[in-house]
Amino acid sequence: MEIDDRKLKILKAIISNYLETGEPVGSRTISKFTDLNLSSATIRNEMQDLEEMGFLKQPYTSAGRIPTDKGYRLYVDQMMVEKDSEMEEMKTQLLERVDKMESMLKQVAKVLAYNTNYAALVSAPQYQNSKLKFIQLSQVDDNQMLAVIVVDNNVIRNKLIPIDRPMENDEILKLNVLLNTFLQGASLQDINLEMIHTIKNQAGEYAEVMEGIFQGITEAIHEADEVEIYTNGATNMLKYPELGNVEQTTKLLEALEDRQGLDELIDETLHNDSDTGIQVYIGEETPVSSMKDCSIVTATYELAEGAKGTIGIIGPKRMDYQKVVSTLKNLTGELDEIFKKKE
Amino acid sequence: MEIDDRKLKILKAIISNYLETGEPVGSRTISKFTDLNLSSATIRNEMQDLEEMGFLKQPYTSAGRIPTDKGYRLYVDQMMVEKDSEMEEMKTQLLERVDKMESMLKQVAKVLAYNTNYAALVSAPQYQNSKLKFIQLSQVDDNQMLAVIVVDNNVIRNKLIPIDRPMENDEILKLNVLLNTFLQGASLQDINLEMIHTIKNQAGEYAEVMEGIFQGITEAIHEADEVEIYTNGATNMLKYPELGNVEQTTKLLEALEDRQGLDELIDETLHNDSDTGIQVYIGEETPVSSMKDCSIVTATYELAEGAKGTIGIIGPKRMDYQKVVSTLKNLTGELDEIFKKKE
DNA sequence: GTTAGCACTCAATCCATTAGAGTGCTAACA
DNA sequence: TGTTAGCACTCTAATGGATTGAGTGCTAAC
Numbered sequence: 001m002e003i004d005d006r007k008l009k010i011l012k013a014i015i016s017n018y019l020e021t022g023e024p025v026g027s028r029t030i031s032k033f034t035d036l037n038l039s040s041a042t043i044r045n046e047m048q049d050l051e052e053m054g055f056l057k058q059p060y061t062s063a064g065r066i067p068t069d070k071g072y073r074l075y076v077d078q079m080m081v082e083k084d085s086e087m088e089e090m091k092t093q094l095l096e097r098v099d100k101m102e103s104m105l106k107q108v109a110k111v112l113a114y115n116t117n118y119a120a121l122v123s124a125p126q127y128q129n130s131k132l133k134f135i136q137l138s139q140v141d142d143n144q145m146l147a148v149i150v151v152d153n154n155v156i157r158n159k160l161i162p163i164d165r166p167m168e169n170d171e172i173l174k175l176n177v178l179l180n181t182f183l184q185g186a187s188l189q190d191i192n193l194e195m196i197h198t199i200k201n202q203a204g205e206y207a208e209v210m211e212g213i214f215q216g217i218t219e220a221i222h223e224a225d226e227v228e229i230y231t232n233g234a235t236n237m238l239k240y241p242e243l244g245n246v247e248q249t250t251k252l253l254e255a256l257e258d259r260q261g262l263d264e265l266i267d268e269t270l271h272n273d274s275d276t277g278i279q280v281y282i283g284e285e286t287p288v289s290s291m292k293d294c295s296i297v298t299a300t301y302e303l304a305e306g307a308k309g310t311i312g313i314i315g316p317k318r319m320d321y322q323k324v325v326s327t328l329k330n331l332t333g334e335l336d337e338i339f340k341k342k343e
Numbered sequence: 344m345e346i347d348d349r350k351l352k353i354l355k356a357i358i359s360n361y362l363e364t365g366e367p368v369g370s371r372t373i374s375k376f377t378d379l380n381l382s383s384a385t386i387r388n389e390m391q392d393l394e395e396m397g398f399l400k401q402p403y404t405s406a407g408r409i410p411t412d413k414g415y416r417l418y419v420d421q422m423m424v425e426k427d428s429e430m431e432e433m434k435t436q437l438l439e440r441v442d443k444m445e446s447m448l449k450q451v452a453k454v455l456a457y458n459t460n461y462a463a464l465v466s467a468p469q470y471q472n473s474k475l476k477f478i479q480l481s482q483v484d485d486n487q488m489l490a491v492i493v494v495d496n497n498v499i500r501n502k503l504i505p506i507d508r509p510m511e512n513d514e515i516l517k518l519n520v521l522l523n524t525f526l527q528g529a530s531l532q533d534i535n536l537e538m539i540h541t542i543k544n545q546a547g548e549y550a551e552v553m554e555g556i557f558q559g560i561t562e563a564i565h566e567a568d569e570v571e572i573y574t575n576g577a578t579n580m581l582k583y584p585e586l587g588n589v590e591q592t593t594k595l596l597e598a599l600e601d602r603q604g605l606d607e608l609i610d611e612t613l614h615n616d617s618d619t620g621i622q623v624y625i626g627e628e629t630p631v632s633s634m635k636d637c638s639i640v641t642a643t644y645e646l647a648e649g650a651k652g653t654i655g656i657i658g659p660k661r662m663d664y665q666k667v668v669s670t671l672k673n674l675t676g677e678l679d680e681i682f683k684k685k686e
Numbered sequence: 687g688t689t690a691g692c693a694c695t696c697a698a699t700c701c702a703t704t705a706g707a708g709t710g711c712t713a714a715c716a
Numbered sequence: 717t718g719t720t721a722g723c724a725c726t727c728t729a730a731t732g733g734a735t736t737g738a739g740t741g742c743t744a745a746c
Contacts, residue, residue: 026708039720044709062709062726133483140477140493148491148501150483158491158499235596238589246581253578253596258453369739382689387740405695405740 015067015075019318024064069283113233118315123266124228125309135179142166161212240316251290261288269298269310299328301335358410358418362661367407412626419623456576461658465573466609468650473567474530478522494567502559583659594633604631612641612653642671
């Protein structure tokens with residue numbers, strides 16, 4: 001059977017009503033609610049068709065209809081029209097405190113959760129392809145060197161390196177020159193064993209110190225490769241009782257608290273990039289098992305130099321997709337702006 | 344009325360039973376449960392006395408008894424005396440790397456939550472009056488200077504400062520010397536307007552750059568004095584339905600997620616130090632309003648140089664106090680070990 | 687002082703009934 | 717042929733009365 005215009009209209013009305021109320025939608029409601037001027041009986045017939053086609057289902061016999069995953073999918077794909085309102089307030093919230101990346105991303109998660117009333121998730125950008133801009137060694141005290149590593153999007157990492165004996169100033173200067181000569185402009189993958197070996201050779205008597213330095217650098221790199229994930233508003237999920245039993249919700253909250261499976265989710269979103277950067281996972285489509293009863297909407301943002309991150313919303317299947325999508329789009333845009341300014 | 348030995352025994356039996364089951368305890372249960380060989384009627388009489396004395400209450404007429412806050416308090420005090428395994432004094436050296444510490448403390452929170460099935464809370468050690476240890480200016484590119492500021496607990500802060508024109512190497516060197524001469528070892532209070540003025544004067548044409556640096560310094564010191572708090576196992580709270588309505592629990596979870604009032608709690612524990620380092624807050628005694636229906640057990644640990652931190656458990660009033668207390672004691676001991684090894 | 691016994695209380699559970707929201711089907715209608 | 721009115725039917729949720737049973741308080745007897 002083909003889905004015609006009227007069926008589409010009815011389906012849309014049903015889903016949209018269900019999104020608001022969370023209750024199964026009856027034929028009479030639709031008969032009154034839409035401007036189709038059809039009786040409830042006719043709507044019922046259409047509903048039967050739509051159920052047959054797999055877009056709707058009844059939670060139990062002779063109850064109203066609720067959308068299936070397939071129904072949501074159609075709704076999301078075909079009927080999404082963006083709402084651009086409500087964005088201004090959010091922008092001001094965002095700009096209040098933007099000094100450090102970490103606190104900014106946390107802030108983003110908070111704003112997102114607060115504005116949508118769902119759970120929010122933000123991943124820090126991954127810098128696999130970024131290049132080293134600057135390395136600086138300096139002596140903090142007799143037992144410690146400080147290595148400051150600046151990546152070209154101005155992400156800065158610090159490492160404290162224990163040393164056996166104090167170094168002279170000009171020695172430090174020499175090492176700094178050496179390090180910057182070899183490593184400036186190198187991407188993090190470029191720093192391989194061979195290069196390390198070369199540098200160590202040239203470091204002469206400080207090869208040993210260099211050992212500690214490289215260890216610090218690799219640690220820093222490793223740390224940079226790790227995806228930080230911030231979540232917020234997990235407790236919002238308690239507001240949607242239709243997420244089934246308490247156990248299911250508890251599992252979900254635990255997953256959010258412990259970041260279980262969130263790595264996979266982030267990976268998935270980064271690799272499975274759509275045209276718009278927006279992706280919607282409905283019910284069983286989600287890559288995380290504890291979220292099978294939810295929907296996830298994600299957007300990827302991109303800094304210069306190919307560093308990408310994900311922001312997303314986890315909510316009930318009956319989430320306000322329009323609002324969430326437009327919120328995410330605006331926020332990624334905003335993030336882009338901010339990062340550009342910081343450069 | 345005086346509380347005699349038998350009453351105490353009965354009270355303990357009641358509380359201990361209630362801790363297990365979470366259900367009001369009846370006289371018959373106690374009659375069988377204890378080795379007192381008393382009939383339920385006698386127990387009932389005693390129970391009435393205990394209720395009159397404020398240790399027990401009935402959730403409704405003709406139900407069994409449950410402990411009041413006062414009852415719990417007696418129980419806990421009594422228990423502490425009996426167990427009396429003394430806390431060894433915790434002396435540890437300053438931690439080498441603060442960044443490692445973060446993940447360790449997170450781990451501690453996780454272990455704590457997992458083992459007790461309550462919510463866990465860990466605060467990073469607090470250094471009052473952090474002092475500036477080292478400051479380094481360097482040039483990242485033509486438009487930016489990088490100021491690296493190391494505070495004496497090895498908290499490192501970076502600040503990028505935009506500049507109009509590139510600076511010469513020896514100029515930078517001069518500024519570095521200037522800054523370190525004046526500021527090394529200074530605490531936040533030391534860095535007053537007068538000092539800033541002096542330095543700015545000596546900086547000559549770079550007074551403007553100095554502005555940004557001072558800002559970075561104050562931020563860094565503030566950050567060092569800020570208490571990081573890690574939580575885990577918040578979702579465990581969903582397992583205890585007697586925490587009243589869902590709203591109350593939601594509030595609690597939100598407080599844990601957003602760290603609302605946790606600062607106050609940590610402050611309280613640090614100032615209100617008991618002999619053993621263990622503190623128990625029951626019901627209304629808790630400093631955080633969203634936890635009035637819970638109990639909180641905390642332990643403080645102490646690093647060298649007066650840096651103190653808190654680890655704690657938040658759970659229902661009927662928590663397994665013995666287990667929690669001994670777990671906390673063990674963990675603080677464990678922390679002690681770890682810090683010593685890292686010396 | 688302790689206990690047995692009994693009347694009483696009250697939340698929880700069960701059960702039957704009802705209300706009502708909604709469907710499916712059929713027959714009539716335009 | 718598509719639409720609609722009408723009606724029987726289904727199933728959940730809500731209601732409320734009866735019942736259960738754990739547990740108390742009191743009294744009288746040991």
